[in-house]
């Protein structure tokens with residue numbers, strides 16, 4: 001197993017995750033099997049309880065773990081499926097060590113950060129790296145991204161652990177890549193000083209960067225590279241320019257042009273292999289049309305809906321259609337704004353805020369034949385909207401939001417769990433698709449597996465009447481409703497699951513494909 005360690009300097013938010021994922025893609029294009037580990041130095045056990053407004057989307061893995069959104073990027077760039085172990089947090093590491101201490105595993109020793117915490121970190125990295133993929137095969141190369149910035153107190157034990165790893169592994173099995181900011185001064189010159197300082201901080205920890213990826217708004221000149229090379233003790237060809245590009249999927253191509261593959265190959269002792277260029281062809285294909293989609297949401301922060309945004313892009317690419325997103329604040333938008341869009345999407349969410357605006361938008365889409373895609377909460381609100389306006393239950397709502405007729409509720413078998421809190425249905429579950437439905441048309445199979453993250457369900461007491469009034473539940477998992485649709489509408493589809501988590505640039509998600517296609521048809525007929 002070869003390890004590529006990725007650290008970050010100067011500041012966070014430089015796109016370290018995208019850089020790491022792109023390195024992985026470059027190697028995958030050469031036939032290597034690549035996996036990824038993301039280290040988050042916070043004390044939370046996982047991202048499940050974290051506020052998306054602060055931390056971005058909570059990504060859900062097949063095993064139901066709720067993780068950092070960077071794991072979503074790894075899954076999309078590398079076309080793999082990760083598990084809980086691939087997201088290491090300080091919380092997880094300390095909990096394991098403290099549990100061991102309570103069990104007496106340390107035989108009376110004083111339990112310390114070095115060696116006990118650092119040993120545990122190394123064990124976690126190794127276990128995640130060695131974990132076989134679904135085909136039973138292991139990876140050849142593991143990316144290890146250390147979250148945060150070098151110098152943060154929180155990341156110290158992790159940086160110490162990766163320092164120790166260098167000594168424990170053959171030289172050809174370890175490389176450190178440092179991602180840093182190369183800012184521009186008021187004269188328009190790219191400045192290397194922040195990079196010099198962050199490399200100095202690395203050195204103080206006993207770490208040496210073999211590759212420096214410089215993030216900047218425009219490409220880094222040979223002159224600047226020479227300077228970085230001289231100050232940071234690495235050859236000039238190991239200084240890689242990563243200027244901002246319009247689409248993240250172009251990053252591997254840009255880094256490939258910079259010659260990063262050769263530097264990696266020389267250092268890791270990789271043989272020269274032919275490059276599969278299909279990824280590069282895919283992301284440079286011209287768009288032939290464009291559609292606009294309104295996302296009516298609670299947070300106007302795009303990072304909260306990153307998987308949805310990407311899934312729309314994947315579907316758009318497959319259909320050579322550029323998807324432009326308009327973010328509408330569910331509490332503030334004007335109804336008349338909706339008609340400017342070719343389609344309306346209601347994303348997932350928790351809590352009462354903004355739901356009336358979302359219900360209004362669903363009604364607008366339903367009554368005006370505008371393509372509609374509802375996801376999780378969007379699915380539940382489509383049921384509420386239908387119950388209110390087609391079943392004449394004006395106080396129809398979800399149990400999550402308080403008093404009213406609960407068309408969305410906890411199932412009787414969930415009731416006991418109510419007080420315990422941990423009632424979420426998370427990760428992969430199957431859904432059985434009904435013949436002759438839009439769902440069947442989209443997925444073209446009877447049984448699908450998709451990822452979930454929700455607590456409430458369509459209340460079984462209302463299902464018959466909803467169906468009688470025309471709502472079709474086109475996929476189910478026993479007594480749980482998984483998809484809904486309407487037959488007298490060009491495209492009205494919602495799912496209790498989140499299909500966006502399984503969407504890939506090379507394999508767009510079926511509901512998203514159907515939705516973008518319907519938006520295109522709607523635009524043409526407008």
Ligand code: GLN
Nearest residue numbers: 348349376377454455456
């Ligand atoms: N709040 C809803 C539930 O818990 C929907 C969750 C979601 O959209 N992810 O069921």
